[in-house]
Amino acid sequence: MDHIIKFFVLLILFGLVNACFAENDFGQCKGVVKSWASSSLDKEIRQKDKHTLKDLLFFLHVPRTGGRTYFHCFLRKLYPGYLECPRSYDKLRFDPSKEKCRLLVTHDDYSITSKLPKDRTSVVTILRDPVDRVFSTYEFSMEVAARFLVHPNLTSATQMALRLRSKTKGVSTLAIWPWKYLVPWMRNDLFTRRGARYSKGLNATDSSDPYDMEDFAMPLQEYINHPVAWDIVHNGATFQVAGLTNNSYIAEAHDVRHCVQKYKILGKYVLQVAKTRLDDMLYVGLTEEHRESATMFANVVGSQVISQLNAPNTSLDTIENIEKSSFSDADSDSSEHQNITSDRGASETTSIESGEASESTMTVGKLMDSYEVCISNLRKSQSSRRISSLKRVPVNFTKEARHQVPEEVLQQIRSLNDLDLELYEYARAIFNKQHNGSLLITEERLDNISSSAFGFILWKFLTLAITFFFILFLFLLIVNVRRRTFKVKK
Numbered sequence: 001m002d003h004i005i006k007f008f009v010l011l012i013l014f015g016l017v018n019a020c021f022a023e024n025d026f027g028q029c030k031g032v033v034k035s036w037a038s039s040s041l042d043k044e045i046r047q048k049d050k051h052t053l054k055d056l057l058f059f060l061h062v063p064r065t066g067g068r069t070y071f072h073c074f075l076r077k078l079y080p081g082y083l084e085c086p087r088s089y090d091k092l093r094f095d096p097s098k099e100k101c102r103l104l105v106t107h108d109d110y111s112i113t114s115k116l117p118k119d120r121t122s123v124v125t126i127l128r129d130p131v132d133r134v135f136s137t138y139e140f141s142m143e144v145a146a147r148f149l150v151h152p153n154l155t156s157a158t159q160m161a162l163r164l165r166s167k168t169k170g171v172s173t174l175a176i177w178p179w180k181y182l183v184p185w186m187r188n189d190l191f192t193r194r195g196a197r198y199s200k201g202l203n204a205t206d207s208s209d210p211y212d213m214e215d216f217a218m219p220l221q222e223y224i225n226h227p228v229a230w231d232i233v234h235n236g237a238t239f240q241v242a243g244l245t246n247n248s249y250i251a252e253a254h255d256v257r258h259c260v261q262k263y264k265i266l267g268k269y270v271l272q273v274a275k276t277r278l279d280d281m282l283y284v285g286l287t288e289e290h291r292e293s294a295t296m297f298a299n300v301v302g303s304q305v306i307s308q309l310n311a312p313n314t315s316l317d318t319i320e321n322i323e324k325s326s327f328s329d330a331d332s333d334s335s336e337h338q339n340i341t342s343d344r345g346a347s348e349t350t351s352i353e354s355g356e357a358s359e360s361t362m363t364v365g366k367l368m369d370s371y372e373v374c375i376s377n378l379r380k381s382q383s384s385r386r387i388s389s390l391k392r393v394p395v396n397f398t399k400e401a402r403h404q405v406p407e408e409v410l411q412q413i414r415s416l417n418d419l420d421l422e423l424y425e426y427a428r429a430i431f432n433k434q435h436n437g438s439l440l441i442t443e444e445r446l447d448n449i450s451s452s453a454f455g456f457i458l459w460k461f462l463t464l465a466i467t468f469f470f471i472l473f474l475f476l477l478i479v480n481v482r483r484r485t486f487k488v489k490k
């Protein structure tokens with residue numbers, strides 16, 4: 001009997017000590033996240049004229065939202081090449097303070113604005129349904145990784161990649177975040193699975209589900225639960241807008257992100273910052289509403305770029321000696337196994353054409369017309385690349401196949417991307433307001449820090465209450481057991 005009591009007392013003590021530590025860690029995390037959030041919100045300049053395009057346009061390109069078509073088919077036609085910030089997608093060599101550039105398009109997160117003249121920068125972005133974004137990230141990782149399968153083994157594949165990278169001056173997919181992590185991870189996995197298949201003499205699969213063919217490729221479910229996906233994919237849009245990605249410029253970003261991943265309730269603070277930033281952007285597009293988004297982009301951003309660059313009084317003439325940016329289509333996939341020469345040729349041609357166009361004759365109408373042509377060409381070439389690459393795995397990702405993915409997996413993706421789901425809803429609301437013609441977005445905050453602080457107090461109270469009732473329950477149990485054993489002894 002005594003043993004049982006001792007055991008329970010120990011258990012309770014252990015529980016309390018544990019809870020105490022957890023509480024401490026939680027408290028610390030909460031402090032870290034809160035102080036980051038309030039300093040971020042302080043730094044956010046409340047711009048009255050946020051609808052006016054400033055000197056520098058920063059396109060915060062969340063991966064797999066279709067930003068590349070905006071870059072190629074709008075921005076490249078509007079801005080002459082010498083106004084592009086050099087090597088936009090390449091963090092290592094980017095130093096905006098040195099260049100009087102006017103256009104920056106990159107996967108770098110919002111924290112890069114710490115290096116930009118903030119009061120002279122307009123930010124734009126595009127968001128996408130988080131579940132589709134995860135699918136697309138998975139598929140694109142596979143597409144780029146599969147190109148390496150032309151090599152007999154991983155050693156020769158990586159050597160080839162290194163050799164080509166040193167030769168090309170442009171930035172390849174493998175050099176830019178997040179693909180520099182996601183593609184090698186997938187590539188190594190593809191080679192491992194191929195090796196295993198060869199040694200088993202296996203050559204076919206009975207699975208028709210491209211998201212679950214484990215003999216050929218990492219299944220989607222394994223992908224989303226892997227630590228790398230946790231680091232980079234999930235809630236990626238929120239972290240990018242908040243400036244908290246794995247690629248952030250600010251040192252405390254990693255602590256803040258880890259705390260938020262550990263204690264979901266702290267996500268409120270991050271969302272608060274991300275929503276405020278979306279509010280302050282010049283333009284927020286949606287991948288799903290492609291047509292409306294593109295039209296709005298031309299009207300809101302394009303028209304202002306045209307008038308800005310055409311104004312006689314721009315500082316264009318004073319720009320000296322700017323290295324012509326030499327990157328090819330960086331987001332994407334002008335990766336080593338493509339015909340880089342022809343690719344480059346094409347993009348340089350557009351940039352020369354566009355230079356001429358934007359100097360005198362470009363209008364919003366013409367911009368939209370050339371956009372239509374450009375995007376259909378881009379889509380064609382993307383799709384043929386994709387098919388030829390993925391047949392090496394071989395998988396065939398189709399819309400129908402996506403519908404076959406079990407609800408359980410979808411639910412997991414949603415739960416892992418809870419912040420992104422909420423931010424996406426918020427972006428939709430902003431988009432609708434923009435779209436309905438009223439560009440005056442009211443400055444209301446849907447929920448503010450103090451209301452989320454209330455959430456905390458409630459949560460803490462609940463934990464305490466639960467602990468209390470648990471101890472009470474144990475106590476009653478013990479007393480009951482003792483009474484019964486007493487009776488039996490009698």
Ligand SMILES: *[C@@H]1O[C@H](CO)[C@@H](O)[C@H](O)[C@H]1NC(C)=O
Pocket residue numbers: 152153155156
């Ligand atoms: C990998 O392939 C290359 C080229 O065929 C070959 O020279 C090399 O020996 C291979 N390495 C291994 C470890 O099999």
Ligand SMILES: *[C@@H]1O[C@H](CO)[C@@H](O)[C@H](O)[C@H]1NC(C)=O
Pocket residue numbers: 201203
């Ligand atoms: C495996 O299948 C491919 C075509 O799908 C064929 O070319 C190859 O010879 C097959 N290999 C074996 C060992 O059956």
Ligand SMILES: *[C@@H]1O[C@H](CO)[C@@H](O)[C@H](O)[C@H]1NC(C)=O
Pocket residue numbers: 181227228229231232246247254
């Ligand atoms: C970012 O994530 C990758 C992949 O998980 C990891 O290898 C890398 O160390 C991370 N970087 C930082 C700064 O956390």
Ligand SMILES: *[C@@H]1O[C@H](CO)[C@@H](O)[C@H](O)[C@H]1NC(C)=O
Pocket residue numbers: 313
């Ligand atoms: C042209 O720019 C200069 C300084 O950059 C400014 O002082 C001047 O007022 C501008 N003129 C016009 C017509 O905008």
Ligand SMILES: *[C@@H]1O[C@H](CO)[C@@H](O)[C@H](O)[C@H]1NC(C)=O
Pocket residue numbers: 339341342
């Ligand atoms: C690459 O492009 C050039 C010029 O368009 C073409 O002549 C060449 O055949 C292409 N090479 C490959 C391997 O497709």
Ligand SMILES: *[C@@H]1O[C@H](CO)[C@@H](O)[C@H](O)[C@H]1NC(C)=O
Pocket residue numbers: 387391396398
């Ligand atoms: C992929 O599947 C679609 C629809 O089932 C089919 O039309 C297409 O030809 C397939 N593509 C490849 C490369 O097998």
Ligand SMILES: *[C@@H]1O[C@H](CO)[C@@H](O)[C@H](O)[C@H]1NC(C)=O
Pocket residue numbers: 432433435436
């Ligand atoms: C904007 O228009 C859409 C339909 O076009 C409508 O569903 C939505 O409620 C409108 N939003 C506002 C804020 O008026």
Ligand SMILES: *[C@@H]1O[C@H](CO)[C@@H](O)[C@H](O)[C@H]1NC(C)=O
Pocket residue numbers: 445448449450451
């Ligand atoms: C936040 O909400 C509180 C009341 O819940 C209000 O007094 C305060 O003004 C709000 N702050 C902002 C910035 O909206």
